[in-house]
Amino acid sequence: MAYIKIFDTTLRDGEQTPGVTLNTAEKVEIAKQLARLGVDIIEAGFPITSTGDFEAVSRIAKEVSGPTICALARTARADIERAAQALEGAERARIHVFTSGSKIHLEHMLRKTPEEVIEASVESVRLARQFTGDVEFSAQDCTRSELAFLYALYGAAIEAGATVINIPDTVGYGMPLEYAELIRNIRDNVPGAKEVDISTHCHDDLGLAVANSLAAIGAGATQVECTVNGIGERAGNTSLEEVVMALGTRRDVWGHETGINTRELYRTSRMVAMYTGVSVPPNKAVVGDNAFAHESGIHQDGVIKALETYEIMSAETVGRDAGVLVMGKHSGRRAFRKTLEELGYELDDEKVNVLFKQFKDLCDRKQKVTSEDIRALIDAETARVPQTYELMSVQFQSGTGMIPVATVRLKTDTGIYEEAATGDGPVDAVYRALERVAGLPLKLESYEIRSVGSGKDALGEVSIRASQGERLVHGRGLSTDVIEASAQAYVDVLNKFAAGIGKASAQQVATP
Numbered sequence: 001m002a003y004i005k006i007f008d009t010t011l012r013d014g015e016q017t018p019g020v021t022l023n024t025a026e027k028v029e030i031a032k033q034l035a036r037l038g039v040d041i042i043e044a045g046f047p048i049t050s051t052g053d054f055e056a057v058s059r060i061a062k063e064v065s066g067p068t069i070c071a072l073a074r075t076a077r078a079d080i081e082r083a084a085q086a087l088e089g090a091e092r093a094r095i096h097v098f099t100s101g102s103k104i105h106l107e108h109m110l111r112k113t114p115e116e117v118i119e120a121s122v123e124s125v126r127l128a129r130q131f132t133g134d135v136e137f138s139a140q141d142c143t144r145s146e147l148a149f150l151y152a153l154y155g156a157a158i159e160a161g162a163t164v165i166n167i168p169d170t171v172g173y174g175m176p177l178e179y180a181e182l183i184r185n186i187r188d189n190v191p192g193a194k195e196v197d198i199s200t201h202c203h204d205d206l207g208l209a210v211a212n213s214l215a216a217i218g219a220g221a222t223q224v225e226c227t228v229n230g231i232g233e234r235a236g237n238t239s240l241e242e243v244v245m246a247l248g249t250r251r252d253v254w255g256h257e258t259g260i261n262t263r264e265l266y267r268t269s270r271m272v273a274m275y276t277g278v279s280v281p282p283n284k285a286v287v288g289d290n291a292f293a294h295e296s297g298i299h300q301d302g303v304i305k306a307l308e309t310y311e312i313m314s315a316e317t318v319g320r321d322a323g324v325l326v327m328g329k330h331s332g333r334r335a336f337r338k339t340l341e342e343l344g345y346e347l348d349d350e351k352v353n354v355l356f357k358q359f360k361d362l363c364d365r366k367q368k369v370t371s372e373d374i375r376a377l378i379d380a381e382t383a384r385v386p387q388t389y390e391l392m393s394v395q396f397q398s399g400t401g402m403i404p405v406a407t408v409r410l411k412t413d414t415g416i417y418e419e420a421a422t423g424d425g426p427v428d429a430v431y432r433a434l435e436r437v438a439g440l441p442l443k444l445e446s447y448e449i450r451s452v453g454s455g456k457d458a459l460g461e462v463s464i465r466a467s468q469g470e471r472l473v474h475g476r477g478l479s480t481d482v483i484e485a486s487a488q489a490y491v492d493v494l495n496k497f498a499a500g501i502g503k504a505s506a507q508q509v510a511t512p
């Protein structure tokens with residue numbers, strides 16, 4: 001079993017995410033949270049880049065204790081001296097010197113010969129060692145570099161004093177088996193490589209950053225470079241939470257441990273998302289909203305019976321709530337019943353079945369069904385009277401410059417009846433048509449509509465009071481379609497009159 005060092009580069013490579021700039025205060029807060037999380041090394045920045053970056057590294061070096069604080073530098077004297085200056089006061093300081101390893105980079109970007117690159121690297125590592133005993137050396141683009149050159153370059157860097165050699169897959173080009181082979185080759189063929197830490201630094205251009213990092217660990221790497229939420233240049237870096245949870249959850253496969261307090265993972269993810277403004281996709285492993293949520297009935301039934309049926313790691317271990325049930329069109333009765341219980345309702349099987357059917361119908365019409373919607377369904381159902389009249393359909397036509405016309409269809413014990421009517425507006429037309437079909441003249445005393453929840457697919461709740469002679473009745477309808485909700489409220493009134501429900505209206509009582 002080996003101890004795998006977690007090298008967090010959220011504040012350096014993570015901040016290279018297009019559009020992201022963190023201020024010093026935010027960086028210090030994130031660094032403190034990374035220390036609580038238990039990372040081994042914080043790459044706090046690239047001090048030569050700007051005064052702001054220098055200040056952030058400098059404050060983190062002085063204010064954050066626990067992890068080693070690292071600063072990045074090119075193979076250039078000014079970069080290394082600036083990095084060393086920024087790291088003054090750190091409990092433990094590391095300078096990370098980088099060059100490039102591939103022909104593409106050497107010819108087009110650095111415009112240096114391989115010999116010049118080796119010479120600059122050796123000089124730089126030696127210079128960095130004058131400031132700290134902890135020097136990391138990287139050659140960008142290792143996965144597109146010639147092995148012989150990498151052996152020579154890394155061998156020279158170790159000889160010059162590098163204590164960690166990092167093998168970046170800068171452009172996310174490597175495949176897991178290939179990258180593992182590269183790590184193994186470097187370990188076996190570079191003089192001194194077995195005496196230093198070998199580090200992985202992967203990018204996610206092909207979605208393989210975590211897989212490649214794990215493959216490298218399998219091949220002997222002892223440090224993983226990663227970022228919270230996997231943010232970083234282009235498609236991002238290896239995601240810290242994913243690689244840590246893969247190592248922890250499948251310790252049977254890897255057999256390694258890290259110093260990460262996984263209970264801080266979720267909080268760290270939220271903080272980084274908030275400060276960077278880069279939101280976490282809902283389906284993101286470990287920290288996404290849906291990572292521990294269950295929507296479909298079979299899964300919900302399973303997790304209610306035993307969480308491990310569909311959860312491979314416990315949500316609490318990453319600082320989240322376990323077994324969140326999301327009620328939607330794929331949910332089943334067991335989860336629905338559990339939700340009703342959590343909302344405080346104890347209903348018999350018959351009521352649950354009726355409500356479950358209404359809930360499913362609602363799911364077909366509404367993107368997200370909330371607890372408020374379920375409460376509204378229950379309220380409507382518990383107040384329901386025997387259904388003498390059943391609203392089968394309501395159709396209407398209205399628009400600028402035309403007279404609204406509605407057609408309604410009602411079912412009773414004796415058959416199905418349809419009527420049409422015009423009105424002052426669509427609701428008036430629907431009510432006139434219902435009055436005709438029911439043959440029961442009603443006086444509408446009041447009409448109110450309110451939205452249950454928010455959003456354009458929110459449920460509309462219509463509440464009316466209607467009288468007939470001395471009797472006054474209250475009716476209620478609920479639907480994503482407000483005209484349908486209005487019709488339901490009217491039919492509710494009809495059913496209450498049919499059931500003999502209703503009280504004398506205030507007006508009538510006042511009459512001598």
Ligand SMILES: CC(=O)SCCNC(=O)CCNC(=O)[C@H](O)C(C)(C)COP(=O)(O)OP(=O)(O)OC[C@H]1O[C@@H](n2cnc3c(N)ncnc32)[C@H](O)[C@@H]1OP(=O)(O)O
Binds near residue numbers: 050099109111140
């Ligand atoms: C893979 C990575 O993530 S690498 C880190 C990327 N991060 C950043 O670039 C941080 C933000 N960068 C910056 O603020 C600027 O680019 C600075 C301050 C670093 C340099 O700025 P400038 O001096 O204006 O140079 P510019 O950015 O135009 O070009 C980069 C120069 O660095 C050189 N360079 C690139 N990598 C290295 C290296 N590892 N060692 C030495 N020189 C290097 C390039 O060849 C180029 O040199 P040239 O100007 O002589 O052609």
Ligand SMILES: CC(C)C(=O)C(=O)O
Binds near residue numbers: 138140166171201
């Ligand atoms: C600076 C280096 C390590 C880097 O970020 C990369 O190669 O991707």
Ligand SMILES: [Mg+2]
Binds near residue numbers: 170201233
């Ligand atoms: Mg990188």
